[in-house]
Amino acid sequence: MDKILYLSQFDLMSSLSEADLIEMDGMTSITTIAKNRQIQTPDTFTEGFYFVKRGKVRLYTLNPEGKQFTLDILTEGNVFGEMNGISLGTRAVYIETMEECDICLMNKQRFEQFLIEHPEFMMRLMNVLSERIKRMSELTQTLALGSLHEKVIHNLFRLAEQMGCIQEDEYYRIQLGLTHQEIAWMAGATRESVTIVMQDLAKAGRIRTGFKSVSLHRDEIATLRKITPHL
Secondary structure, rough: OOHHHHHHHHHOOOOOHHHHHHHHHHHHHEEOOOOOOOOEEEOOOOOOEEEEEEEEEEEEEEOOOEEEEEEEEEEEEEEEEEEEEEEOOOOEEEEEEOEEEEEEOOOOHHHHHHHHHHHHHHHHHHHHHHHHHHHHHHHHHHHHHOOHHHHHHHHHHHHHHHHEEEEEEEEEOOOOOOOHHHHHHHHHHHHHHHHHHHHHHOOOOHHHHHEEEEEHHHHHHHHHHHHOOOO
8 A cells, every 4th residue: 555645645735745745654554444343432532633544434423312413424535533632523423434444543742743843734734623613513503403304405415515426417416325324314313204305305306316326406506505605
């Protein structure tokens, strides 16, 4: 595995020179984790910054009844964790792989020194934290005030912006396989109720569904971008 090549593809790393990437490579330890395995629970949290080098991971919480609620899905180049007072808000959550992943852990002492010596990188890290906070604030408002239809559409749009889309006629297919159960976890609802909502949205032409695939109509995306331009 060419770790330097992977690191150079991270948006977060784009401000670094090749020499800096080589230095960061020396701070990196990589673990390959199989699909549907827990990386962290609130009880097993350990301080450190982690990079998703390959694959996708899901961040979620559990209520007292054991019901899951998905907070976020992170893909290649995203970071999670907490170190020396810098937190990305993932201390008290469950994190599990959605597919086989390569997870990169940064050495704490060497990474802290690296941040001091590379202020541009530090600023990019702060931007990641700021964007995460904005997204979670928007999600909280939608979950508190919106109908289930609005919650489902909002989360599908959020995924479309994160994962990217492929245009197919008047629809944009989200580049992530999704089951109704996974959508239900994001909306904080039951699979049965989300299935009914998905059928309603499809009949209205707002979405198009296939086997583990969801597409948003272009008018839906245009409307949502006006409402939530920072997403």
